[in-house]
Structures are given as C-alpha cells and as structure tokens.
Amino acid sequence: MDITTDVCVVGAGPAGLTLALLMLRSGVRVTVVERSRSFDREYRGEILQPGAMTLLDDLGVLAGARARGAYELGRFQLVENERLLMNIDYGTLPPPYGFLLSLPQQHLLTELFDACSRYPGFTYLDGCGLRELSGDGNAVTGIVCGQGERRRRITAPITVAADGRYSKTRRLAGIEQHRLDAFAHDILWFRVPAGDRRDRTVRVHRTDGTPVLIYDSYPDCVQIGWTLPHNGYRRVAEEGVEQLRSRIARAVPEYADQVLEQVKELGDLTLLDVFSGYAEEWAIDGLVLLGDSAHTHSPIGAQGINLAVQDAVLLHPVLLSALRAGDFGKAALSSWVPGRRKDIEQVFTLQARQSKAMLGGGGRIAGMVRPLAARALAHTPLYGKILRAIAFGARPVTVRSDLFNEAEPTRWEAAGA
Numbered sequence: 578m579d580i581t582t583d584v585c586v587v588g589a590g591p592a593g594l595t596l597a598l599l600m601l602r603s604g605v606r607v608t609v610v611e612r613s614r615s616f617d618r619e620y621r622g623e624i625l626q627p628g629a630m631t632l633l634d635d636l637g638v639l640a641g642a643r644a645r646g647a648y649e650l651g652r653f654q655l656v657e658n659e660r661l662l663m664n665i666d667y668g669t670l671p672p673p674y675g676f677l678l679s680l681p682q683q684h685l686l687t688e689l690f691d692a693c694s695r696y697p698g699f700t701y702l703d704g705c706g707l708r709e710l711s712g713d714g715n716a717v718t719g720i721v722c723g724q725g726e727r728r729r730r731i732t733a734p735i736t737v738a739a740d741g742r743y744s745k746t747r748r749l750a751g752i753e754q755h756r757l758d759a760f761a762h763d764i765l766w767f768r769v770p771a772g773d774r775r776d777r778t779v780r781v782h783r784t785d786g787t788p789v790l791i792y793d794s795y796p797d798c799v800q801i802g803w804t805l806p807h808n809g810y811r812r813v814a815e816e817g818v819e820q821l822r823s824r825i826a827r828a829v830p831e832y833a834d835q836v837l838e839q840v841k842e843l844g845d846l847t848l849l850d851v852f853s854g855y856a857e858e859w860a861i862d863g864l865v866l867l868g869d870s871a872h873t874h875s876p877i878g879a880q881g882i883n884l885a886v887q888d889a890v891l892l893h894p895v896l897l898s899a900l901r902a903g904d905f906g907k908a909a910l911s912s913w914v915p916g917r918r919k920d921i922e923q924v925f926t927l928q929a930r931q932s933k934a935m936l937g938g939g940g941r942i943a944g945m946v947r948p949l950a951a952r953a954l955a956h957t958p959l960y961g962k963i964l965r966a967i968a969f970g971a972r973p974v975t976v977r978s979d980l981f982n983e984a985e986p987t988r989w990e991a992a993g994a
C-alpha cells in the first residue's frame with residue numbers, strides 16, 4: 578500500500594523522531610521509515626548534555642526516558658598517570674540540569690516513539706530500508722522503501738534525511754560529503770560489569786600515552802573507549818585478540834580482570850572511525866538533511882545527540898512554514914542553514930581543540946605543559962564559557978511550542994494534500 582503524507586523522515590534516530598514529534602504536535606502528518614526492526618540494538622552515543630535535556634524535557638519525553646533507567650554523571654575528569662589534570666564540575670551550571678545524563682539510546686528512542694504513536698497522523702515503517710528517491714524533475718517528491726510485499730512508495734512534499742553519518746539518502750540525492758580527518762585516533766568501544774564503581778564521573782585516563790574514555794552505562798556497566806591511531810585497526814587486529822586485550826587491560830588496570838573476561842574475540846569490540854565532516858548542501862528541492870546526515874562529529878564532548886535534537890528543533894518552524902506556504906524549494910528549506918553552519922563550525926573547532934588537549938601526544942614537553950595549562954584554564958573566565966558552549970551549544974535553542982496546534986490540520990493538509 579502506497580502512502581501519502583506531509584513529511585517523510587528517513588531514519589528513526591534522535592534527530593528523526595524528535596523532528597517527527599515536533600511536526601505531529603503542529604498538526605502535520607509524518608511517516609518515519611527505519612531499516613531496523615527494533616530499537617534493541619547497539620548504539621554509540623548515550624550521553625546527553627544539558628542542552629538536549631532541556632529541549633527533550635520541553636517536549637515532555639525526558640522524564641519517561643529517565644524512568645526507564647539512566648545515570649547522572651556530575652563531573653568530567655582528565656587523569657594522566659593517576660594525576661588529576663582537569664576536574665570539570667557540571668554542578669556549576671544553572672539548575673535543573675547540572676549534570677551529564679548517561680541514558681541508553683534505546684530508552685530515549687522508545688519514549689520518543691511512544692509519544693509520536695499517540696498521534697493519528699503518525700505512520701511508522703520499521704524493517705523498511707530506503708531503496709530509491711522519487712522525483713519530479715529536480716525535486717524530490719518522496720521515496721521507495723522495503724522490498725517484496727513490504728515495498729512501499731511514500732509521496733511527500735518534504736523528505737528529511739535523518740539516516741546518519743553514512744546517509745544513503747544523501748548519497749542517492751547526489752550530495753557530496755566533505756570528510757575532515759582532523760583527529761589522530763579511532764576508538765574501540767566495549768562494556769564491562771561496573772563492579773564496585775559508583776563515582777558517576779566521565780573520565781579520560783592517559784596511561785603510557787594511551788587515552789581511554791570511561792563512564793558509567795546503565796544498567797551496572799562501564800563503557801570503555803580505548804583509542805588507537807587513526808586507521809590503525811588493521812595493524813592492531815593482525816596482532817591478534819590476545820595481544821589487543823592485554824594492551825587494553827594495561828591501559829585500564831582497575832578493570833583488567835573484566836577486560837580479560839569480556840573480550841574474547843575481535844567481535845566483542847566495536848570500532849568507531851573517528852572523523853568529522855559536512856554535506857556540501859543541507860537541502861535541495863523537496864529534501865533536507867538533518868543531524869549526522871548533514872554534519873558528522875567526533876565523540877569528543879558528547880555532542881552527537883545534543884546537536885541532533887537541536888537540529889530538529891531549529892528545522893521544525895522551517896518545515897511548518899514551507900508546508901503552509903506550499904513552497905518546498907531549496908531556498909525555503911535552507912533558510913535555517915547559514916546560522917546553523919556557523920554553530921557547527923564552532924563545534925568542529927572546539928572538538929579539535931578538545932581532542933588535542935585530551936588525546937594528544939604524550940611526549941615529555943606535552944607532559945610538562947598539559948597539567949599547567951589544565952590548572953590555569955580552570956581559574957579563568959574562559960573555563961565557564963567553554964563549559965557552557967559544550968553543555969548548551971553556541972547559542973540558545975528553544976522549542977517553538979507556540980507553533981503546536983494539535984487540533985487543527987495545517988493549511989497544506991486542509992488544501993487536500
């Protein structure tokens with residue numbers, strides 16, 4: 578059965594489902610297409626910054642997501658050879674979100690999905706991967722997804738690509754992505770049992786020049802990110818899993834037993850290719866890119882979900898205006914892009930500096946300068962400015978609740994779309 582809708586969203590991640598909920602609350606029909614069959618799968622990002630928490634709370638989904646299970650993380654620390662170099666206290670930020678939130682992404686997506694499902698204008702197609710884009714001349718007018726009996730043609734004046742850093746939608750639209758290999762490391766992720774750990778702190782350990790990221794992950798686990806040189810996984814893998822897990826155990830001695838117990842084969846580790854990048858265009862006629870599809874980031878600073886939710890909130894009034902005006906051209910769908918590009922460029926710059934400071938080389942001179950610089954920064958006004966930028970973004974972003982109009986159809990729908 579073919580579907581006609583107002584907005585077709587490809588990808589049911591934080592960006593796609595947040596946008597879907599915003600549009601539904603404004604009386605718009607939304608169809609979300611997701612290639613996976615459930616939310617029960619592995620995710621990389623699960624830390625929410627205060628900025629994302631504020632927006633999700635305004636949408637009424639944060640409390641429910643937290644009730645499913647989460648941990649508050651009060652501090653970020655940089656430790657080198659057992660010496661504390663940096664101790665960032667999120668409690669210095671304005672209440673009520675003076676902390677980071679370690680929240681399984683499955684919990685967030687389930688809560689967003691449940692909220693969307695309350696609206697009759699919501700259609701969700703899971704296990705339905707994108708096959709092709711439909712077009713009318715140079716304009717995108719929808720998609721074809723699924724195969725066999727599940728094949729569907731979805732017609733919509735606006736299609737949103739929210740399908741991540743390797744976006745198939747972006748590729749099918751012929752939009753080039755500029756990859757920036759600005760980071761010296763990739764990361765191998767895995768979880769181990771938390772044991773007696775209850776300090777609720779995000780910590781980067783630097784031991785023998787090998788940075789390792791550690792934080793509490795619900796339920797009763799510790800997420801560990803072991804760094805390796807960028808594009809260096811093949812060489813590490815060739816050494817064999819025994820050598821690899823021994824190296825990881827030496828880098829995190831307090832979890833050595835758990836590492837040796839949990840890591841039995843290379844498949845127990847998830848490799849994250851760390852790079853940043855941006856799409857050449859964020860919109861063409863009938864299509865707009867959102868979140869990682871438009872701009873991809875390093876995990877440094879836990880910005881992924883933060884930026885995805887902010888993107889959705891900023892795009893919401895743009896799409897609503899386009900629907901009401903019946904204008905789905907590139908110019909109309911790009912009106913938010915110039916300002917947002919500036920925000921994203923600032924994030925790129927900040928992440929590169931954070932990566933250099935926390936994961937950079939461990940030579941003798943760097944080892945002498947790093948603790949001095951870290952202590953000096955903590956006593957300057959710049960410290961608070963950087964913390965606020967990491968926590969809330971380059972500029973304030975607010976939910977346009979004044980545009981919610983759940984009882985009335987949009988002008989586009991009333992016109993018989």
